[in-house]
Amino acid sequence: MIRIRVEPAPIDVAAEMALAEAGEAGAVATFTGLVRADDGVETLELEHYPGATQAALHALAEQAMGRWGLHAATVVHRVGPMRAGERIVFVAAAAAHRAAALDACAYLIDRLKTDAPFWKREVRAGVATWVEARQGDEAAAARWSI
Amino acid sequence: MIRIRVEPAPIDVAAEMALAEAGEAGAVATFTGLVRADDGVETLELEHYPGATQAALHALAEQAMGRWGLHAATVVHRVGPMRAGERIVFVAAAAAHRAAALDACAYLIDRLKTDAPFWKREVRAGVATWVEARQGDEAAAARWSI
Amino acid sequence: MELLYFAWVRETVGLGHQQVTPPDHVATVADLLDWLAADSDAHRAAFADRARLRAAVDQQFLPLDASVAGAREVAIFPPVTGG
Amino acid sequence: MELLYFAWVRETVGLGHQQVTPPDHVATVADLLDWLAADSDAHRAAFADRARLRAAVDQQFLPLDASVAGAREVAIFPPVTGG
Numbered sequence: 089m090i091r092i093r094v095e096p097a098p099i100d101v102a103a104e105m106a107l108a109e110a111g112e113a114g115a116v117a118t119f120t121g122l123v124r125a126d127d128g129v130e131t132l133e134l135e136h137y138p139g140a141t142q143a144a145l146h147a148l149a150e151q152a153m154g155r156w157g158l159h160a161a162t163v164v165h166r167v168g169p170m171r172a173g174e175r176i177v178f179v180a181a182a183a184a185h186r187a188a189a190l191d192a193c194a195y196l197i198d199r200l201k202t203d204a205p206f207w208k209r210e211v212r213a214g215v216a217t218w219v220e221a222r223q224g225d226e227a228a229a230a231r232w233s234i
Numbered sequence: 235m236i237r238i239r240v241e242p243a244p245i246d247v248a249a250e251m252a253l254a255e256a257g258e259a260g261a262v263a264t265f266t267g268l269v270r271a272d273d274g275v276e277t278l279e280l281e282h283y284p285g286a287t288q289a290a291l292h293a294l295a296e297q298a299m300g301r302w303g304l305h306a307a308t309v310v311h312r313v314g315p316m317r318a319g320e321r322i323v324f325v326a327a328a329a330a331h332r333a334a335a336l337d338a339c340a341y342l343i344d345r346l347k348t349d350a351p352f353w354k355r356e357v358r359a360g361v362a363t364w365v366e367a368r369q370g371d372e373a374a375a376a377r378w379s380i
Numbered sequence: 381m382e383l384l385y386f387a388w389v390r391e392t393v394g395l396g397h398q399q400v401t402p403p404d405h406v407a408t409v410a411d412l413l414d415w416l417a418a419d420s421d422a423h424r425a426a427f428a429d430r431a432r433l434r435a436a437v438d439q440q441f442l443p444l445d446a447s448v449a450g451a452r453e454v455a456i457f458p459p460v461t462g463g
Numbered sequence: 464m465e466l467l468y469f470a471w472v473r474e475t476v477g478l479g480h481q482q483v484t485p486p487d488h489v490a491t492v493a494d495l496l497d498w499l500a501a502d503s504d505a506h507r508a509a510f511a512d513r514a515r516l517r518a519a520v521d522q523q524f525l526p527l528d529a530s531v532a533g534a535r536e537v538a539i540f541p542p543v544t545g546g
Contacts, residue, residue: 101247101248101251102247102248102251105247105248105266109266109268109319109321112270112271112272112318112319113268113270114267114268114269114270115265115266115267115268116265116266116268117263117264117265117266117339118263118264118265118266119261119262119263119264119332119335119336120251120255120261120262120263120264121260121261121332121463122255122259122260122261122262123260124258124259124260124330125258126258126330134462135386135387135390136386136462137384137386137436137439137455137457139439140436140439140455143439144441165462165463172258173255173258175255176462176463177462177463184270184272186265186267186343186344186546187374189265190265190336190339190340190343193263193336194336197332197336197463198332200462200463201460201462201463202460203441203460204460204462204463205386205436205441205455205457205460205462206460206461206462206463207386207387207457207458207460207461207462208461208462209387218387218388218458218461219461220459220461221458221459221460221461222461228333267546280545281469281470281473282469282545283467283469283519283522283538283540285522286519286522286538289522290524311545311546322545322546323545323546332463343546346545346546347543347545347546348543349524349543350543350545350546351469351519351524351538351540351543351545352543352544352545352546353469353470353540353541353543353544353545354544354545355470364470364471364541364544365544366542366544367541367542367543367544368544
């Protein structure tokens with residue numbers, strides 16, 4: 089089962105875990121990205137490309153389902169304003185065994201970073217700055233090329 | 235923060251996630267192992283070596299904390315009888331960035347499989363069988379040797 | 381043709397979207413950026429550094445030399461930073 | 464010396480733990496298994512296939528040729544299957 093959500097509401101990890109586990113999988117790997125408080129960010133704002141975002145995330149989940157024979161793939165991405173410590177993104181991969189779940193989870197978040205049309209703006213001391221893309225993200229995504 | 239729990243109570247993923255996230259990490263990776271229902275197992279029983287189990291898991295968590303500079307490492311393992319679909323184990327690694335969290339999470343579950351004194355007994359149609367160790371587990375643990 | 385702008389491109393252009401009818405010599409995304417920049421300081425500023433721009437044509441992510449022939453929707457934005 | 468047995472080793476021996484005082488010639492875990500097997504069918508059955516056994520001496524996981532000199536607690540069990 090593929091589950092994609094892009095919405096301003098806080099991410100409910102317990103509910104998402106229960107859905108990912110529902111497919112009788114033996115192994116569920118997850119990744120959660122959070123707004124870090126340690127570098128002075130007060131507010132993070134997430135902008136996205138409606139329609140294209142959901143399509144990109146769905147395509148990513150389908151690729152992971154096929155490549156690792158998953159029972160379930162979940163991608164939940166928050167949009168709009170959020171505060172330090174809040175969850176930005178949650179991905180989950182459910183499989184029969186752990187290697188598939190762990191690899192698929194890493195794939196989902198690595199590829200999301202380069203393939204999904206989201207943009208972050210950080211507000212520090214009242215000043216907003218658009219986050220620059222990281223070189224390392226391209227390399228992390230490229231290691232999954234077949 | 236290291237958090238180790240070995241107990242017969244069901245694993246509360248939401249509570250464990252909240253604790254792992256509390257260290258102001260930017261990234262939390264988790265792995266959950268579940269009793270698979272698809273191969274006819276009615277009940278799974280987990281036996282362990284009290285005292286030695288906690289020490290082995292604590293040593294594992296300390297190694298992960300040091301190697302990846304984690305904010306938090308969590309290992310929760312259920313013991314006693316459990317039913318199909320229930321969680322057996324939950325591990326979490328919290329770090330500043332995703333690569334450290336993902337790698338440390340895989341390390342924790344791979345090494346737990348070979349280093350922690352737990353034994354599984356499956357009951358199918360009323361017949362109990364001790365689970366045999368998997369060859370692949372040794373290989374998965376060995377890839378983390380420095 | 382509907383144009384969409386995101387993140388600092390949207391802020392610099394001063395618009396989130398606009399409807400345009402480019403002339404026939406506009407064949408690629410890069411041509412489209414040149415044509416838009418010719419008449420507007422805001423567009424020229426937003427499109428000045430092409431290395432910082434990415435594009436989607438009808439929601440397909442493509443390089444700036446991709447064709448816009450027959451496109452209904454072209455989006456211009458910085459490299460993505462989600463997750 | 465306290466001996467602990469787990470999983471099918473415990474079931475085959477028929478005991479979870481036992482207190483023993485091995486003679487001086489028992490130097491290693493393997494010697495200990497030989498000595499225990501000599502007087503008991505249940506121990507002999509449990510320890511028949513050494514390749515299927517693992518050990519811990521004072522809660523340190525060690526090979527069967529490890530010394531038991533001065534050990535307070537020796538555990539015998541199959542390869543672990545947790546997680």
